[in-house]
Amino acid sequence: MIESLLIANRGEIARRIIRTAKRLGIRTIAVYSEADAGMPFVLEADEAVNVGPANPAQSYRNTEAILAAAKSTGAQAIHPGYGFLSENADFARTVAANGLIWVGPSAEAITAMGDKINARNLMAAAGVPVAPGTEDPAATVESAIEAATSIGYPVMVKAAAGGGGMGMQVANDEAALRTEYEKVRTFAERMFGDGSVLIERYFPRVRHVEVQILGLADGRVIALSERECSVQRRNQKLVEEAPSPAVSPELRARFLAAAVKAGEAVGYRNAGTVECLLDPATGEFFFLEMNTRLQVEHPITELIHGLDLVEEQLRIASGEAPTFDPAALTSTGHAIELRVNAEDPKRFLPGPGKVATWVEPTGDGVRVDSGYAAGTTVTPNYDSLMAKLIVYGTDRADAIAKARTAVAGFEIVGPKNNLPFFAELLENDEFLSGDYDTGIVSRMR
Structure with missing residues (x-):
């Protein structure tokens, strides 16, 4: 070790x-x-x-x-x-x-998955479903329009080198595409040093579901479970839960098999995540991207499987076997993660400041992974994430009940925070039903 x-x-x-x-x-x-x-x-x-x-x-x-x-x-x-x-x-x-x-994974795997177009093509070749889109960068706005005409509007205009929900715009027609193409290309050049643009079909009602994979030291790639990540603002996640309320056992088997194929296609080692878009109307899912690192939301997978993913990462990097038998992996219960950010709960604009009071909730099934404490300062230099509030229950209803209590018991004074939004979400009928999609936050606002 x-x-x-x-x-x-x-x-x-x-x-x-x-x-x-x-x-x-x-x-x-x-x-x-x-x-x-x-x-x-x-x-x-x-x-x-x-x-x-x-x-x-x-x-x-x-x-x-x-x-x-x-x-x-x-x-x-x-x-x-x-x-x-x-x-x-x-x-x-x-x-x-x-x-x-x-x-972490090899530099070669990171490179292969770092470019969205290259990643799409690799996944398609490996038999992983991909959404209709361009196989090469749309070098000009005219080529983007040609691709969109073939794919069908609306389309998503993406920075090929982007990540974390950045560099993405929706175009509903040719006029909008002309505007959004230039906007994304310019943003991508400034942020990523690469102005390559991908055009992909946009699904107005879609769920964001991802699968945790581990590339083991012995060369095997295994898939643990899926996470639901559809509660988002500006294409960035706010809430995640595992398992997904939208995924049946049959669909889960297809998700996990595709994720293993994705990892095997690049000889993946260590922890990674295969992100997909799920069309709830048809049950079809499509590869979105692979994150070649540990995810922010890894704790919910840890809780339902009873694992420590950081320990598994360290064991893999050390050339050791995992702590569990991959052939006998099971999951129980339900876990939810709420990203507590230094931002206002209405428009989600950053609100940094000095932390005057910081009181974390406690109790059975409650976990807080925090970066701050009373007396520290949230500066504008870094991401607004202050803490992750994670709850585990026997089932989804139990986890939601524990989340309500934990949100009410989390006291932060100083920087703005989005705890009031979570209190609202946890009473929202659409969220409570489990039948929600990536548009839920905009409908709440």
Whole structure:
């Protein structure tokens, strides 16, 4: 097993990784920016190294500073968490070239899945369902219009190199496509350094369902279970639950088989997620993308399976077998995760600030993965995620009841937060029915 681990991240995911590593007796090294000097993850690590100013480009994305920190502290391995450098193939390659263990998939797998068009084509060749769309980048607006005419409106205009719900716009007709194409192309060039654009069929009513996979050290790829991620704002997730209330045993078997094919197509190792769009009217699903890292919402999979996915990641990276028998994997109960963000609960605009009060809920089946505490400050430099409120119940109704109580018991004073939105959602008839889709938040607003 790895003996010393540098966590190239911050906030709640850094604390989450530190917690498992300490349980396994692994020495932990945190890296932090000047803005994060007093944060809980810095204090909880065995060692901590300042890697630069608040600007993430000069700290958490500063590969030279992070590698220097790893060398100076004698770190044996690097866990990237999610975001920042987690899906940076060049960084993964450089980590390995420096004799360090990369806790994640190979640089080749990251590269293969990092471009949406390339990923679509690979998945189609492997027999994974993909939505009608372009096999090559739409190099001009005229080629985009030609593709959309063939596919049929409405279409989704996507940045091929995008991720996390960024660089996506819907076009209902040719006039809108002309506008959105230029908007996405310009955004993609600025944000990702790659202006390639993908045109894909847009499904007005669709559910977002994903499958957790693990590429084991012995070469096998296994699928654990699916997660429902349809409660979104601006194409970014707010609430996830497992299992999905929309997935039957027959559909689950198809989802998991497709996810295994996806992982095998790129020789996947470590934790990853195969994201799909599900048409609730037909039961058809289509590959959306593969996230080559640990997901924000991994705790709900942990709870229904009784696993620690960070431990499984570390075991795979160490060349060890998993803690469970893949042939006898079972799941029980229902889990829900609520992303507690520093944003107003109506328009979801950022609301950073100093935390005056921070009281986390407790109780049976309640888990809080938090990055902040009273006296810390949510700055505008990073993602607005402050904590993940996770609940586990015997069934969906029980989990929802526990979520209501936990939301009411979570007290945050200082930065704005979206807890009032969750209180509203957990009383919403559409959500309670389980028959909802990615438009639920807009219908609530």
